[in-house]
Amino acid sequence: MIELHNVSLAYQHDTPALNNVTLSIAKGEFALVTGVSGAGKSTLLKLIYAALRPTGGQVVVDGLNITGLPVSQIPRLRRKIGVVFQDFKLLPARTVLDNVALTLEVLGWGKHDINRKVYHILKQVGLEHKIKSTPLRLSGGEQQRVAMARALVNDPRIILADEPTGNLDEASKEKVLEILKEASIRGSTVVVATHDRRLMGDWCKRMIVLEKGAVVENANVA
Amino acid sequence: MSRDKKKKRPRLAREGFVGRLHYFTERALLNIRQNVLVNLITVGTISLAFLILSLFLLIYVNLERVTETWSERVQVTVYFDRELTSGEVASFSAKIRAVGGVSGIDYISRDEAMRRFAERLKGQEKLLQDVSPETLPSSLEIRLKRHMRESQAIGGFVARLKAVPGIGEVQYGEEWVERFSDFMAVVRFAGLLLGGFLVLAVVFIVANTIKLTIYSRKDELELMGLVGATRLFIKVPFLIEGILQGVVGAALALLFLLAAYALFLHNADFLLSFSQAAAGLVFLPPSQCALLLGGGALLGFLGSLTSLKRFITL
Ligand SMILES: Nc1ncnc2c1ncn2[C@@H]1O[C@H](COP(=O)(O)OP(=O)(O)OP(=O)(O)O)[C@@H](O)[C@H]1O
Ligand SMILES: [Mg+2]
Numbered sequence: 001m002i003e004l005h006n007v008s009l010a011y012q013h014d015t016p017a018l019n020n021v022t023l024s025i026a027k028g029e030f031a032l033v034t035g036v037s038g039a040g041k042s043t044l045l046k047l048i049y050a051a052l053r054p055t056g057g058q059v060v061v062d063g064l065n066i067t068g069l070p071v072s073q074i075p076r077l078r079r080k081i082g083v084v085f086q087d088f089k090l091l092p093a094r095t096v097l098d099n100v101a102l103t104l105e106v107l108g109w110g111k112h113d114i115n116r117k118v119y120h121i122l123k124q125v126g127l128e129h130k131i132k133s134t135p136l137r138l139s140g141g142e143q144q145r146v147a148m149a150r151a152l153v154n155d156p157r158i159i160l161a162d163e164p165t166g167n168l169d170e171a172s173k174e175k176v177l178e179i180l181k182e183a184s185i186r187g188s189t190v191v192v193a194t195h196d197r198r199l200m201g202d203w204c205k206r207m208i209v210l211e212k213g214a215v216v217e218n219a220n221v222a
Numbered sequence: 223m224s225r226d227k228k229k230k231r232p233r234l235a236r237e238g239f240v241g242r243l244h245y246f247t248e249r250a251l252l253n254i255r256q257n258v259l260v261n262l263i264t265v266g267t268i269s270l271a272f273l274i275l276s277l278f279l280l281i282y283v284n285l286e287r288v289t290e291t292w293s294e295r296v297q298v299t300v301y302f303d304r305e306l307t308s309g310e311v312a313s314f315s316a317k318i319r320a321v322g323g324v325s326g327i328d329y330i331s332r333d334e335a336m337r338r339f340a341e342r343l344k345g346q347e348k349l350l351q352d353v354s355p356e357t358l359p360s361s362l363e364i365r366l367k368r369h370m371r372e373s374q375a376i377g378g379f380v381a382r383l384k385a386v387p388g389i390g391e392v393q394y395g396e397e398w399v400e401r402f403s404d405f406m407a408v409v410r411f412a413g414l415l416l417g418g419f420l421v422l423a424v425v426f427i428v429a430n431t432i433k434l435t436i437y438s439r440k441d442e443l444e445l446m447g448l449v450g451a452t453r454l455f456i457k458v459p460f461l462i463e464g465i466l467q468g469v470v471g472a473a474l475a476l477l478f479l480l481a482a483y484a485l486f487l488h489n490a491d492f493l494l495s496f497s498q499a500a501a502g503l504v505f506l507p508p509s510q511c512a513l514l515l516g517g518g519a520l521l522g523f524l525g526s527l528t529s530l531k532r533f534i535t536l
Binding site: 049051071072074075076077078079081083085089091093094102103106107150 | 256257441442444445446447449450451452453455536
Protein backbone atom coordinates (compact mmCIF):
# COMPACT_ATOMS: atom_id res chain seq x y z
CA MET A 1 0.00 0.00 0.00
CA ILE A 2 2.83 2.34 0.91
CA GLU A 3 6.30 1.95 -0.53
CA LEU A 4 9.37 4.12 -0.14
CA HIS A 5 12.39 3.41 -2.29
CA ASN A 6 15.67 5.06 -1.25
CA VAL A 7 13.82 8.18 -0.19
CA SER A 8 15.78 11.20 0.97
CA LEU A 9 14.49 14.53 2.07
CA ALA A 10 16.41 17.63 3.00
CA TYR A 11 14.78 20.84 4.15
CA GLN A 12 16.61 23.84 2.75
CA HIS A 13 20.28 23.93 3.75
CA ASP A 14 19.74 21.51 6.63
CA THR A 15 21.15 18.07 7.10
CA PRO A 16 18.68 15.62 5.56
CA ALA A 17 15.62 14.84 7.70
CA LEU A 18 15.31 11.51 5.92
CA ASN A 19 18.21 9.63 4.44
CA ASN A 20 17.87 6.77 1.98
CA VAL A 21 14.74 5.30 3.55
CA THR A 22 13.37 2.13 2.00
CA LEU A 23 10.30 0.47 3.45
CA SER A 24 7.02 -1.04 2.48
CA ILE A 25 3.75 -1.27 4.38
CA ALA A 26 1.17 -3.72 3.10
CA LYS A 27 -2.58 -3.30 2.71
CA GLY A 28 -4.43 -3.50 6.00
CA GLU A 29 -1.25 -3.46 8.04
CA PHE A 30 -0.97 -1.62 11.35
CA ALA A 31 2.49 -0.09 11.51
CA LEU A 32 4.20 1.91 14.22
CA VAL A 33 6.90 4.43 13.29
CA THR A 34 8.96 5.37 16.32
CA GLY A 35 12.07 7.33 17.10
CA VAL A 36 13.12 10.21 19.28
CA SER A 37 11.96 13.73 18.69
CA GLY A 38 13.45 15.03 15.47
CA ALA A 39 14.10 11.57 14.06
CA GLY A 40 11.94 12.32 11.02
CA LYS A 41 8.61 10.64 11.84
CA SER A 42 6.39 13.56 10.83
CA THR A 43 8.51 14.13 7.76
CA LEU A 44 7.93 10.54 6.69
CA LEU A 45 4.16 10.91 7.01
CA LYS A 46 4.19 14.22 5.13
CA LEU A 47 5.86 12.49 2.20
CA ILE A 48 3.03 9.98 2.05
CA TYR A 49 0.27 12.59 1.80
CA ALA A 50 2.39 14.69 -0.55
CA ALA A 51 2.80 17.70 1.71
CA LEU A 52 6.49 17.28 0.96
CA ARG A 53 8.23 16.05 -2.17
CA PRO A 54 11.25 13.77 -1.73
CA THR A 55 14.56 15.22 -2.81
CA GLY A 56 15.59 11.72 -3.82
CA GLY A 57 13.99 8.32 -4.34
CA GLN A 58 10.43 7.25 -5.09
CA VAL A 59 7.22 7.17 -3.06
CA VAL A 60 4.41 4.84 -4.13
CA VAL A 61 0.98 5.04 -2.48
CA ASP A 62 -1.88 2.71 -3.36
CA GLY A 63 -0.15 1.66 -6.54
CA LEU A 64 0.47 5.24 -7.65
CA ASN A 65 3.95 6.69 -7.86
CA ILE A 66 3.45 10.09 -6.26
CA THR A 67 7.03 11.28 -6.54
CA GLY A 68 6.32 13.59 -9.44
CA LEU A 69 2.55 13.66 -9.05
CA PRO A 70 1.05 16.70 -10.78
CA VAL A 71 -0.33 19.17 -8.27
CA SER A 72 -3.79 18.74 -9.76
CA GLN A 73 -3.75 15.05 -8.77
CA ILE A 74 -2.92 15.66 -5.11
CA PRO A 75 -6.55 16.10 -3.96
CA ARG A 76 -7.40 12.64 -5.28
CA LEU A 77 -4.51 11.16 -3.33
CA ARG A 78 -5.46 12.95 -0.14
CA ARG A 79 -9.05 11.77 -0.29
CA LYS A 80 -7.78 8.24 0.18
CA ILE A 81 -5.74 9.23 3.22
CA GLY A 82 -7.01 10.30 6.62
CA VAL A 83 -4.41 12.25 8.56
CA VAL A 84 -4.38 12.96 12.30
CA PHE A 85 -1.99 15.88 12.48
CA GLN A 86 0.46 16.24 15.32
CA ASP A 87 -0.92 19.75 15.94
CA PHE A 88 -4.54 18.68 15.19
CA LYS A 89 -5.18 21.58 12.77
CA LEU A 90 -8.75 22.07 13.98
CA LEU A 91 -10.52 25.24 12.91
CA PRO A 92 -11.13 27.13 16.16
CA ALA A 93 -14.12 29.12 14.93
CA ARG A 94 -16.05 26.12 13.61
CA THR A 95 -18.05 23.64 15.61
CA VAL A 96 -16.91 20.07 16.09
CA LEU A 97 -19.57 19.07 13.58
CA ASP A 98 -18.23 21.48 10.94
CA ASN A 99 -14.65 20.44 11.57
CA VAL A 100 -15.36 16.77 11.05
CA ALA A 101 -17.78 17.44 8.20
CA LEU A 102 -15.08 19.13 6.15
CA THR A 103 -13.65 15.81 5.01
CA LEU A 104 -17.04 14.79 3.63
CA GLU A 105 -17.91 18.19 2.13
CA VAL A 106 -14.77 17.99 0.08
CA LEU A 107 -16.07 14.72 -1.32
CA GLY A 108 -19.34 16.39 -2.23
CA TRP A 109 -21.60 14.63 0.23
CA GLY A 110 -25.06 16.06 0.92
CA LYS A 111 -25.83 17.77 4.20
CA HIS A 112 -28.15 15.05 5.45
CA ASP A 113 -25.67 12.24 4.88
CA ILE A 114 -22.88 14.31 6.38
CA ASN A 115 -24.76 14.96 9.60
CA ARG A 116 -25.63 11.31 10.04
CA LYS A 117 -22.12 10.12 9.33
CA VAL A 118 -20.44 12.72 11.53
CA TYR A 119 -22.73 11.90 14.42
CA HIS A 120 -21.89 8.25 13.99
CA ILE A 121 -18.12 8.77 14.04
CA LEU A 122 -18.29 11.19 16.99
CA LYS A 123 -20.20 8.58 18.91
CA GLN A 124 -17.43 6.16 18.12
CA VAL A 125 -14.82 8.46 19.66
CA GLY A 126 -17.18 9.28 22.51
CA LEU A 127 -17.77 12.95 21.69
CA GLU A 128 -21.29 13.02 20.29
CA HIS A 129 -22.39 15.30 23.14
CA LYS A 130 -19.80 17.91 22.10
CA ILE A 131 -21.01 18.12 18.50
CA LYS A 132 -21.98 21.80 18.83
CA SER A 133 -18.91 22.89 20.81
CA THR A 134 -15.97 24.68 19.30
CA PRO A 135 -12.49 23.16 19.66
CA LEU A 136 -11.39 25.96 21.99
CA ARG A 137 -13.86 24.71 24.58
CA LEU A 138 -12.54 21.16 24.46
CA SER A 139 -9.77 19.57 26.46
CA GLY A 140 -6.56 18.52 24.70
CA GLY A 141 -7.63 14.90 24.64
CA GLU A 142 -11.05 15.80 23.26
CA GLN A 143 -9.46 17.88 20.53
CA GLN A 144 -7.27 14.94 19.67
CA ARG A 145 -10.31 12.74 19.28
CA VAL A 146 -12.04 15.33 17.05
CA ALA A 147 -8.96 15.33 14.84
CA MET A 148 -9.19 11.57 14.80
CA ALA A 149 -12.86 11.64 13.86
CA ARG A 150 -12.11 14.01 10.99
CA ALA A 151 -9.45 11.66 9.66
CA LEU A 152 -11.63 8.56 9.93
CA VAL A 153 -15.03 9.84 8.91
CA ASN A 154 -14.75 8.93 5.22
CA ASP A 155 -13.37 5.42 5.89
CA PRO A 156 -10.08 6.19 4.17
CA ARG A 157 -7.91 3.43 2.76
CA ILE A 158 -4.92 4.80 4.61
CA ILE A 159 -4.80 6.39 8.05
CA LEU A 160 -1.73 8.35 9.11
CA ALA A 161 -1.73 9.33 12.78
CA ASP A 162 1.02 11.60 14.05
CA GLU A 163 1.40 11.26 17.83
CA PRO A 164 -2.29 10.45 18.28
CA THR A 165 -1.72 9.69 21.95
CA GLY A 166 0.59 12.60 22.58
CA ASN A 167 -1.03 14.19 25.59
CA LEU A 168 -3.55 11.63 26.70
CA ASP A 169 -3.99 9.77 29.93
CA GLU A 170 -3.81 5.97 29.91
CA ALA A 171 -7.55 5.45 29.49
CA SER A 172 -7.82 7.86 26.58
CA LYS A 173 -4.75 6.34 24.97
CA GLU A 174 -6.40 2.95 25.09
CA LYS A 175 -9.53 4.40 23.51
CA VAL A 176 -7.64 6.05 20.67
CA LEU A 177 -5.67 2.92 19.93
CA GLU A 178 -8.86 0.91 20.03
CA ILE A 179 -10.40 3.15 17.37
CA LEU A 180 -7.35 2.88 15.15
CA LYS A 181 -7.30 -0.85 15.63
CA GLU A 182 -10.93 -1.12 14.58
CA ALA A 183 -10.22 0.90 11.47
CA SER A 184 -7.38 -1.46 10.70
CA ILE A 185 -9.63 -4.46 11.16
CA ARG A 186 -12.15 -2.91 8.79
CA GLY A 187 -9.42 -2.88 6.16
CA SER A 188 -7.62 0.45 6.42
CA THR A 189 -3.85 0.61 6.40
CA VAL A 190 -2.79 2.41 9.56
CA VAL A 191 0.53 4.12 10.21
CA VAL A 192 1.05 5.60 13.66
CA ALA A 193 4.04 7.84 14.37
CA THR A 194 5.02 8.09 18.00
CA HIS A 195 8.04 8.48 20.21
CA ASP A 196 6.39 6.09 22.69
CA ARG A 197 7.42 2.56 21.92
CA ARG A 198 5.23 1.25 24.69
CA LEU A 199 2.22 1.78 22.44
CA MET A 200 3.34 -1.36 20.72
CA GLY A 201 0.60 -3.77 21.72
CA ASP A 202 0.41 -7.42 20.95
CA TRP A 203 -1.95 -6.65 18.07
CA CYS A 204 0.59 -4.37 16.39
CA LYS A 205 2.74 -6.51 14.16
CA ARG A 206 4.98 -3.95 12.60
CA MET A 207 7.52 -1.51 14.00
CA ILE A 208 9.77 0.88 12.10
CA VAL A 209 12.39 2.71 14.11
CA LEU A 210 13.91 5.92 12.76
CA GLU A 211 17.10 7.48 13.97
CA LYS A 212 18.41 10.73 12.52
CA GLY A 213 16.41 10.16 9.39
CA ALA A 214 17.46 6.60 8.75
CA VAL A 215 15.62 3.33 9.34
CA VAL A 216 17.51 1.42 12.02
CA GLU A 217 14.93 -1.22 12.71
CA ASN A 218 12.17 -2.53 10.50
CA ALA A 219 10.67 -5.56 12.09
CA ASN A 220 7.65 -7.75 11.83
CA VAL A 221 6.99 -8.62 15.42
CA ALA A 222 5.52 -12.03 15.85
CA MET B 223 -9.31 -4.09 1.96
CA SER B 224 -13.06 -4.28 1.70
CA ARG B 225 -14.66 -1.53 -0.28
CA ASP B 226 -18.17 -2.83 0.18
CA LYS B 227 -19.26 0.62 1.33
CA LYS B 228 -19.06 1.78 -2.23
CA LYS B 229 -22.56 0.72 -3.12
CA LYS B 230 -24.04 3.04 -0.54
CA ARG B 231 -21.96 6.00 -1.49
CA PRO B 232 -24.10 9.03 -0.68
CA ARG B 233 -25.64 11.11 -3.41
CA LEU B 234 -23.45 14.06 -4.31
CA ALA B 235 -24.86 17.33 -3.07
CA ARG B 236 -23.51 19.53 -5.79
CA GLU B 237 -24.23 17.75 -9.01
CA GLY B 238 -24.69 19.99 -11.99
CA PHE B 239 -23.67 23.59 -12.36
CA VAL B 240 -26.63 25.06 -10.49
CA GLY B 241 -26.23 22.64 -7.61
CA ARG B 242 -22.58 23.53 -7.34
CA LEU B 243 -23.19 27.25 -7.49
CA HIS B 244 -25.85 26.86 -4.84
CA TYR B 245 -23.48 24.93 -2.62
CA PHE B 246 -20.64 27.41 -3.08
CA THR B 247 -22.87 30.42 -2.43
CA GLU B 248 -24.22 28.78 0.70
CA ARG B 249 -20.65 28.12 1.78
CA ALA B 250 -19.66 31.74 1.11
CA LEU B 251 -22.61 33.08 3.13
CA LEU B 252 -21.77 30.69 5.95
CA ASN B 253 -18.18 31.93 5.88
CA ILE B 254 -19.39 35.51 6.11
CA ARG B 255 -21.60 34.67 9.07
CA GLN B 256 -18.75 32.87 10.79
CA ASN B 257 -16.41 35.80 10.28
CA VAL B 258 -18.79 38.68 10.85
CA LEU B 259 -16.28 41.05 12.36
CA VAL B 260 -13.64 40.64 9.70
CA ASN B 261 -16.30 41.00 7.03
CA LEU B 262 -17.73 44.13 8.62
CA ILE B 263 -14.30 45.71 8.70
CA THR B 264 -13.62 44.70 5.11
CA VAL B 265 -16.94 45.94 3.78
CA GLY B 266 -16.62 49.13 5.81
CA THR B 267 -13.19 49.86 4.41
CA ILE B 268 -14.27 49.11 0.88
CA SER B 269 -17.34 51.32 1.17
CA LEU B 270 -15.25 54.17 2.56
CA ALA B 271 -12.91 53.91 -0.40
CA PHE B 272 -15.84 53.83 -2.79
CA LEU B 273 -17.51 56.73 -1.02
CA ILE B 274 -14.53 58.94 -1.74
CA LEU B 275 -14.45 57.82 -5.35
CA SER B 276 -18.18 58.29 -5.89
CA LEU B 277 -18.10 61.68 -4.20
CA PHE B 278 -15.44 62.71 -6.64
CA LEU B 279 -17.54 61.37 -9.51
CA LEU B 280 -20.54 63.31 -8.26
CA ILE B 281 -18.54 66.52 -8.23
CA TYR B 282 -17.13 65.84 -11.66
CA VAL B 283 -20.51 65.01 -13.17
CA ASN B 284 -21.95 68.25 -11.84
CA LEU B 285 -19.00 70.28 -13.01
CA GLU B 286 -19.49 68.86 -16.48
CA ARG B 287 -23.14 69.84 -16.32
CA VAL B 288 -22.30 73.40 -15.36
CA THR B 289 -19.80 73.78 -18.16
CA GLU B 290 -22.42 72.30 -20.47
CA THR B 291 -24.78 75.13 -19.66
CA TRP B 292 -21.99 77.61 -20.03
CA SER B 293 -21.03 76.32 -23.40
CA GLU B 294 -24.58 76.85 -24.62
CA ARG B 295 -23.60 80.50 -24.87
CA VAL B 296 -21.31 79.60 -27.73
CA GLN B 297 -23.00 80.53 -30.95
CA VAL B 298 -21.99 81.60 -34.41
CA THR B 299 -23.70 84.59 -35.95
CA VAL B 300 -23.87 85.29 -39.66
CA TYR B 301 -24.66 88.93 -40.47
CA PHE B 302 -26.47 90.28 -43.50
CA ASP B 303 -26.76 93.93 -44.44
CA ARG B 304 -30.30 93.48 -45.69
CA GLU B 305 -33.51 91.79 -44.64
CA LEU B 306 -33.80 88.15 -45.81
CA THR B 307 -36.97 86.77 -47.33
CA SER B 308 -38.37 83.67 -45.70
CA GLY B 309 -37.28 81.71 -48.77
CA GLU B 310 -33.74 82.94 -48.35
CA VAL B 311 -33.80 82.08 -44.64
CA ALA B 312 -34.89 78.56 -45.51
CA SER B 313 -32.25 78.05 -48.19
CA PHE B 314 -29.43 79.48 -46.03
CA SER B 315 -30.57 77.35 -43.14
CA ALA B 316 -30.43 74.25 -45.31
CA LYS B 317 -26.92 75.12 -46.54
CA ILE B 318 -25.71 75.86 -43.01
CA ARG B 319 -27.12 72.64 -41.66
CA ALA B 320 -25.29 70.82 -44.45
CA VAL B 321 -22.00 72.03 -42.93
CA GLY B 322 -22.73 69.76 -39.96
CA GLY B 323 -22.73 70.03 -36.17
CA VAL B 324 -25.62 72.49 -36.07
CA SER B 325 -28.27 72.08 -33.40
CA GLY B 326 -30.48 75.07 -34.25
CA ILE B 327 -30.76 78.24 -36.34
CA ASP B 328 -32.74 81.40 -35.59
CA TYR B 329 -33.33 84.30 -37.92
CA ILE B 330 -33.04 87.70 -36.27
CA SER B 331 -34.68 90.35 -38.40
CA ARG B 332 -33.70 93.99 -38.22
CA ASP B 333 -36.80 94.75 -36.11
CA GLU B 334 -35.93 91.96 -33.72
CA ALA B 335 -32.36 93.23 -33.51
CA MET B 336 -33.68 96.69 -32.72
CA ARG B 337 -35.91 95.33 -30.00
CA ARG B 338 -33.03 93.46 -28.34
CA PHE B 339 -30.81 96.50 -28.61
CA ALA B 340 -33.43 98.65 -26.95
CA GLU B 341 -33.84 96.12 -24.19
CA ARG B 342 -30.17 96.20 -23.40
CA LEU B 343 -30.12 99.95 -23.21
CA LYS B 344 -33.11 100.19 -20.92
CA GLY B 345 -32.89 103.39 -18.85
CA GLN B 346 -30.58 105.02 -21.36
CA GLU B 347 -33.16 105.49 -24.12
CA LYS B 348 -31.43 108.68 -25.16
CA LEU B 349 -28.74 106.69 -26.84
CA LEU B 350 -31.36 105.09 -29.07
CA GLN B 351 -32.37 108.36 -30.68
CA ASP B 352 -30.16 108.05 -33.72
CA VAL B 353 -30.66 104.33 -34.19
CA SER B 354 -33.26 102.97 -36.56
CA PRO B 355 -33.76 99.32 -37.60
CA GLU B 356 -32.26 100.09 -40.99
CA THR B 357 -28.86 100.78 -39.44
CA LEU B 358 -28.76 97.37 -37.77
CA PRO B 359 -27.86 94.14 -39.56
CA SER B 360 -30.15 91.16 -39.75
CA SER B 361 -28.58 87.87 -38.79
CA LEU B 362 -28.77 84.09 -38.51
CA GLU B 363 -27.84 82.79 -35.08
CA ILE B 364 -26.44 79.28 -35.21
CA ARG B 365 -26.44 77.09 -32.14
CA LEU B 366 -23.97 74.22 -32.17
CA LYS B 367 -23.98 70.69 -30.92
CA ARG B 368 -21.90 70.05 -27.78
CA HIS B 369 -18.86 68.61 -29.52
CA MET B 370 -18.66 71.61 -31.89
CA ARG B 371 -18.50 74.15 -29.10
CA GLU B 372 -14.79 74.13 -28.54
CA SER B 373 -12.05 76.19 -30.07
CA GLN B 374 -10.71 73.90 -32.77
CA ALA B 375 -14.02 72.45 -33.88
CA ILE B 376 -15.63 75.85 -34.07
CA GLY B 377 -12.72 77.25 -36.11
CA GLY B 378 -13.20 74.55 -38.71
CA PHE B 379 -16.93 75.10 -38.71
CA VAL B 380 -16.57 78.81 -39.34
CA ALA B 381 -14.09 78.23 -42.15
CA ARG B 382 -16.52 75.87 -43.87
CA LEU B 383 -19.37 78.28 -43.22
CA LYS B 384 -17.54 81.12 -44.93
CA ALA B 385 -17.23 78.98 -48.04
CA VAL B 386 -21.02 78.94 -48.42
CA PRO B 387 -21.91 81.40 -51.21
CA GLY B 388 -23.77 84.44 -49.98
CA ILE B 389 -22.34 84.30 -46.46
CA GLY B 390 -19.98 87.13 -45.71
CA GLU B 391 -19.52 88.28 -42.19
CA VAL B 392 -19.34 85.61 -39.52
CA GLN B 393 -18.75 86.23 -35.83
CA TYR B 394 -18.39 84.14 -32.75
CA GLY B 395 -16.98 85.01 -29.35
CA GLU B 396 -13.57 83.78 -30.35
CA GLU B 397 -11.75 84.85 -27.23
CA TRP B 398 -14.42 83.54 -24.94
CA VAL B 399 -14.53 80.23 -26.77
CA GLU B 400 -10.79 79.91 -26.49
CA ARG B 401 -10.78 80.58 -22.79
CA PHE B 402 -13.64 78.16 -22.32
CA SER B 403 -11.77 75.48 -24.24
CA ASP B 404 -8.63 76.00 -22.19
CA PHE B 405 -10.68 75.81 -19.03
CA MET B 406 -12.30 72.57 -20.13
CA ALA B 407 -8.92 71.09 -20.99
CA VAL B 408 -7.69 71.88 -17.49
CA VAL B 409 -10.83 70.45 -15.90
CA ARG B 410 -10.55 67.25 -17.90
CA PHE B 411 -6.87 66.84 -17.19
CA ALA B 412 -7.32 67.45 -13.48
CA GLY B 413 -10.32 65.13 -13.44
CA LEU B 414 -8.43 62.39 -15.20
CA LEU B 415 -5.42 62.78 -12.93
CA LEU B 416 -7.37 62.90 -9.70
CA GLY B 417 -9.81 60.23 -10.85
CA GLY B 418 -7.01 57.94 -11.92
CA PHE B 419 -5.26 58.49 -8.64
CA LEU B 420 -8.43 57.74 -6.68
CA VAL B 421 -9.12 54.59 -8.70
CA LEU B 422 -5.60 53.40 -7.97
CA ALA B 423 -6.06 54.11 -4.28
CA VAL B 424 -9.37 52.23 -4.25
CA VAL B 425 -7.85 49.24 -6.05
CA PHE B 426 -5.01 49.19 -3.56
CA ILE B 427 -7.25 49.51 -0.51
CA VAL B 428 -9.77 46.91 -1.65
CA ALA B 429 -7.11 44.40 -2.67
CA ASN B 430 -5.33 44.76 0.63
CA THR B 431 -8.35 44.56 2.91
CA ILE B 432 -9.47 41.43 1.09
CA LYS B 433 -6.00 40.03 1.43
CA LEU B 434 -6.37 40.56 5.17
CA THR B 435 -9.67 38.66 5.26
CA ILE B 436 -8.06 35.79 3.46
CA TYR B 437 -4.90 35.93 5.50
CA SER B 438 -6.94 35.62 8.67
CA ARG B 439 -8.18 32.30 7.34
CA LYS B 440 -5.02 30.84 5.89
CA ASP B 441 -5.23 27.89 8.30
CA GLU B 442 -8.57 27.00 6.84
CA LEU B 443 -7.19 27.23 3.31
CA GLU B 444 -4.31 24.97 4.25
CA LEU B 445 -6.54 22.43 5.96
CA MET B 446 -8.97 22.27 3.05
CA GLY B 447 -6.06 21.31 0.83
CA LEU B 448 -4.91 18.69 3.32
CA VAL B 449 -8.28 16.93 3.47
CA GLY B 450 -8.37 16.64 -0.29
CA ALA B 451 -10.21 19.70 -1.58
CA THR B 452 -9.44 20.72 -5.14
CA ARG B 453 -8.17 24.18 -5.85
CA LEU B 454 -11.49 25.18 -7.38
CA PHE B 455 -13.42 23.88 -4.38
CA ILE B 456 -11.31 25.97 -2.02
CA LYS B 457 -11.32 29.07 -4.16
CA VAL B 458 -14.87 29.52 -5.35
CA PRO B 459 -16.49 30.35 -1.97
CA PHE B 460 -13.76 32.90 -1.32
CA LEU B 461 -14.24 34.42 -4.76
CA ILE B 462 -17.98 34.69 -4.18
CA GLU B 463 -17.28 36.22 -0.79
CA GLY B 464 -14.91 38.74 -2.40
CA ILE B 465 -17.48 39.68 -5.02
CA LEU B 466 -20.13 40.13 -2.34
CA GLN B 467 -17.81 42.26 -0.24
CA GLY B 468 -17.00 44.44 -3.25
CA VAL B 469 -20.61 44.88 -4.35
CA VAL B 470 -21.94 45.48 -0.85
CA GLY B 471 -19.12 47.94 -0.16
CA ALA B 472 -19.84 49.89 -3.34
CA ALA B 473 -23.61 49.74 -2.73
CA LEU B 474 -23.23 51.05 0.81
CA ALA B 475 -21.09 53.90 -0.49
CA LEU B 476 -23.75 54.80 -3.07
CA LEU B 477 -26.53 54.59 -0.47
CA PHE B 478 -24.59 56.83 1.84
CA LEU B 479 -23.93 59.29 -0.96
CA LEU B 480 -27.60 59.17 -1.98
CA ALA B 481 -28.65 59.87 1.60
CA ALA B 482 -26.25 62.79 1.82
CA TYR B 483 -27.53 64.01 -1.54
CA ALA B 484 -31.17 63.74 -0.52
CA LEU B 485 -30.54 65.48 2.80
CA PHE B 486 -28.63 68.52 1.70
CA LEU B 487 -26.68 68.39 -1.53
CA HIS B 488 -29.55 68.46 -4.02
CA ASN B 489 -30.60 71.98 -3.09
CA ALA B 490 -27.15 73.32 -2.51
CA ASP B 491 -27.72 76.24 -4.84
CA PHE B 492 -25.16 78.30 -3.04
CA LEU B 493 -22.43 76.07 -4.44
CA LEU B 494 -23.46 76.91 -7.94
CA SER B 495 -24.78 80.41 -7.56
CA PHE B 496 -22.50 81.56 -10.36
CA SER B 497 -24.72 79.82 -12.85
CA GLN B 498 -28.46 80.25 -12.67
CA ALA B 499 -29.02 77.58 -15.26
CA ALA B 500 -27.67 74.86 -13.01
CA ALA B 501 -30.15 74.84 -10.17
CA GLY B 502 -29.01 72.30 -7.62
CA LEU B 503 -26.77 69.29 -8.01
CA VAL B 504 -27.75 66.19 -9.91
CA PHE B 505 -27.03 62.67 -8.61
CA LEU B 506 -24.84 60.21 -10.47
CA PRO B 507 -26.56 58.84 -13.56
CA PRO B 508 -27.62 55.17 -13.33
CA SER B 509 -24.91 54.14 -15.76
CA GLN B 510 -22.21 55.40 -13.39
CA CYS B 511 -23.87 53.81 -10.37
CA ALA B 512 -23.87 50.53 -12.27
CA LEU B 513 -20.23 51.09 -13.17
CA LEU B 514 -19.33 51.59 -9.52
CA LEU B 515 -21.20 48.44 -8.47
CA GLY B 516 -19.60 46.48 -11.29
CA GLY B 517 -16.23 47.89 -10.33
CA GLY B 518 -16.83 46.73 -6.76
CA ALA B 519 -17.64 43.22 -7.94
CA LEU B 520 -14.62 43.08 -10.22
CA LEU B 521 -12.27 44.42 -7.57
CA GLY B 522 -13.61 41.98 -5.00
CA PHE B 523 -13.16 39.12 -7.42
CA LEU B 524 -9.65 40.08 -8.51
CA GLY B 525 -8.62 40.96 -4.97
CA SER B 526 -9.64 37.51 -3.75
CA LEU B 527 -8.11 35.77 -6.73
CA THR B 528 -4.69 37.34 -6.32
CA SER B 529 -4.67 36.88 -2.55
CA LEU B 530 -5.73 33.25 -2.82
CA LYS B 531 -2.83 32.55 -5.13
CA ARG B 532 -0.47 33.28 -2.29
CA PHE B 533 -2.10 30.99 0.24
CA ILE B 534 -3.16 27.97 -1.78
CA THR B 535 -0.18 25.79 -2.48
CA LEU B 536 -2.16 23.16 -4.34
N1 LIG C 1 9.65 22.82 7.99
C1 LIG C 1 10.89 22.45 8.36
N2 LIG C 1 11.96 23.18 7.95
C2 LIG C 1 13.21 22.81 8.29
N3 LIG C 1 13.49 21.75 9.02
C3 LIG C 1 12.50 20.98 9.48
C4 LIG C 1 11.14 21.29 9.16
N4 LIG C 1 10.34 20.37 9.73
C5 LIG C 1 11.16 19.53 10.37
N5 LIG C 1 12.44 19.87 10.22
C6 LIG C 1 13.60 19.17 10.76
O1 LIG C 1 13.57 17.85 10.27
C7 LIG C 1 13.92 16.94 11.29
C8 LIG C 1 12.81 15.90 11.44
O2 LIG C 1 11.64 16.54 11.85
P1 LIG C 1 10.28 15.76 12.12
O3 LIG C 1 9.23 16.77 12.35
O4 LIG C 1 10.07 14.80 11.03
O5 LIG C 1 10.62 15.01 13.48
P2 LIG C 1 9.68 14.07 14.35
O6 LIG C 1 10.33 12.74 14.37
O7 LIG C 1 8.29 14.17 13.88
O8 LIG C 1 9.81 14.73 15.78
P3 LIG C 1 8.69 14.91 16.92
O9 LIG C 1 8.61 13.60 17.65
O10 LIG C 1 9.25 15.97 17.81
O11 LIG C 1 7.45 15.29 16.26
C9 LIG C 1 14.16 17.75 12.54
O12 LIG C 1 15.54 17.89 12.72
C10 LIG C 1 13.52 19.07 12.27
O13 LIG C 1 14.27 20.09 12.85
MG1 LIG D 1 6.56 14.91 14.57
